[in-house]
Amino acid sequence: MRMSPKKAAVFLLCVLLFMSLIPRFVAAADTKFSISGSSVTASSNDGNVPTNTVDGDMGTRWSASGDGQWIKFDLGSSVTVAFVKIAFLNGSTRTSSFDIQTSADNVTFTTQLSNVTSNLVDGLQTFDFPDVASVRYVRIVGHGNSASAWNSYLEVEVYGNGGSTPVEDSVTVSTSAQLQTAIDQAIPGRIIYLQNGTYSQSGPFTVNGIHGQDGQEIVIKALNRGQAIISGGAYFSLYQSSYVTISGMKFTTTTSASNNAVKMDESSHIRVTRNEFNLNETGATNNWVKIRGINSDNNRIDRNKFVSKADPGPIIAVDGDGSTYMSRYTIIDRNYFYDSTPRITNGKESIRLGLSGVSLLNGNATVENNLFENSDGDPEIISVKSSGNTVRYNTIRNSQGQVTARHGNNNQYYGNFFLGDGSKAGVGGFRIYGTDHRIYNNYFEGLTTDAINLDGGDWDGGTNSTNYSSGDLSKHWRVYRAQVTNNTIVNSDFGIIIGRSYTSAPVDSRVANNIVNNSTGTLYEEVKTSNTVFEGNIGYGSTVTNRSRTSAEIRNITPSFTTIGGLQKLTSGSAAVNAAVGSYSYVTEDMDGQTRSTNDVGADEYFSSSTSIVRVPLSASDVGPDSP
DSSP, rough: OOOOHHHHHHHHHHHHHHHHSSEEEEEOOOEEEEOOOOGGEEEEOSSSSSSGGGOOTOHHHHHHHHTTTTEEEEEEEEEEEEEEEEEEEETOOOOEEEEEEESSSOOEEEEEEEEEEOOOOOOOOEEEEEEEEEEEEEEEEEEESSSEEEEEEEEEEEEEEEESOOOOEEEEOOOOHHHHHHHHHHOOTTTEEEEEEEEESSSSSEESBBBOOOOOEEEEEETTTTEEEEETTOOOEEEOOOEEEEEEHHHHOOOOOOOSEEEEOOOOOEESSSSOOOOOOSSSSOSSEEESTTTTTTOOEESSSEEOOSOOOOOEEEEEEESSSSOOEEEEEEOOOEEEEEEOOOOOOOOEEGGGGTTTTTOOOESSOOEEEOSSSEEEEEEEEBBEEESSOOOSSSSEEEEEEEOOOEEEEEOOOEEEEETTEEEEEEESSSOOOOESSSSSSSOOSSSEEEEOOOOOOTTTOOOOOOTTTOOOOOOSSSSESOOOSSSOHHHHHHOOSSSSBBBBEEEEEEEEESSSOOOOOOOOOOEEEEEEEEEEESEEEEEEETTTTTOSSSEHHHHHHHEEEOOOTOTTTOOOSOOOOOOBBOSOOOSSOOOOSSSSSOSSSSSOEEEEEEOOGGSSSTTT
16 A cells, blocks of 8 residues: 655654664674584584584585584684574474584683573574684584474574674664663673763663673673763663663663662672762652662762762662661672761761661671872761671861761771871761670771770670670670771871760670870770770870870880871881881781781881882872773
8 A cells, every 4th residue: 555745754854753762782793613524523412413403405414412512613624703693404393402602722612692592483593692702613512402402403503704803782862762672682691872962751771680791791881981971860770680781871760768879689790880870859768879788789880970968868778678677798899988068966877788687697898099188078988887897998088077986896907098187076986896806907097086986785695696686786795806006097176986976885806006195185095994905006106095104015105107199107116116016917918008017117118228118108100980
């Protein structure tokens, strides 16, 4: 039937609109490799020989019975393989199961697709996987069919290109609809590029049941860093997904109590990298990046910028399911947190690792090489509410709060720089609760509240944290066996405090080989009487201690500093050189990352010759989206 000109124009417009919603795949053209019959071998056959699969005749086949029977194709030289097409005997009435493997040397084979099941159609079917370079051999390993143990293939075609470099499998999108379609269709190794522009919608971009592979991650990435803007009610919601990377975007999402910028739920091996977060806040309590649910492990948040959080809720929250499962092996590194204001009394941490209900479970998170500037939102800049975590090599500048071991046990805090201007109120270091923590090799300068406080507790969970009911998990647990060693505190209002608040003093803890050099306050103050062991410490410049201490516990002697790189470091004649005592085997390097020999007191190890400094306080150029 012939259309009128008007109807034809409308039809064409609809077609163009539909085509605009289809993501554009960018890849070099793949071609079919020419494979001779003599280049095809198999584990066995029933008289239907392997060469039949490359003769161009759908009336012939290769067949072999049994799980694990294989057919192999020699491509003649090293090439890049992109996908394989297979036609199956009785393909429309039964499905076949198989693996596709590749090899460079005919010895080691790598599985590209495992336990694939064909569709119920006749003719060639395409089985796609991320491009594989340096391939000479392709092997199909059969696992029988839905009716029997037979593997029967009519024709096999292998596609790719003759180069040794894989062709990038990428999709370029420019609208929200295209982005969601590309996510839904993503396969391992695919990159989804967002063109410059704004991606706005009323709800999340959903990444549900989407899985990349180790080394073949699915990447959702701004084509030009910072030029793809996620706005309106849009955000990324990942559920039961893995090996997905979100990179290079700017998030200006309008917040609500139900959304985040990025939410990972029961998902693993997710990476959020090189993004900027500066959300349009509305007063709702909200986490900007949230990791939750069971099996929410091995996720990484790195090289992002988090700007001006004003509303309640942590910037990054790592929670597990809140009661029986704690997210594990999270890495948070090279991020820039700044200008989090105004201060509230509770609930606006820059990073929160866990919750009261999972505090006795191991999180095994690593928080390292992050920069915090004017992070004033909460008394706890980093709030640790789980066990087995490491907080190291971070720089915290002029931020009104402390790093707090709020709940949990066996956490380590070392190699961090706490730097204040000496006048801003509430700028502190550590506040510690719980069991078996280690605080060492940290440097503090210009602080206006406690540098290190092994606080008192309002609950005693016992020496092994076994004395409690569920309602006690939210309390301030008594400190057992904390070790505070080789820290340096200078030009600050407070030093090392034992039992500042609550009722139960720390038990069996040690304060060893630290330097406190302040002109005000009490340098080592034991507010509550405890059995804390003091040894090898130096205190100088003000009241050394409020308790009677021997010189073996605290020496009142100048540490003899000189200023190097803006930090107070030891001179050759310092009384701290080679003066550390006790056995603290974990103190193997100093705050600069230099290997210690005969240990000095404090965070810095003096070296008589020029020795490479590995770590210094971080600046804005060291972190965030544009950092190395």
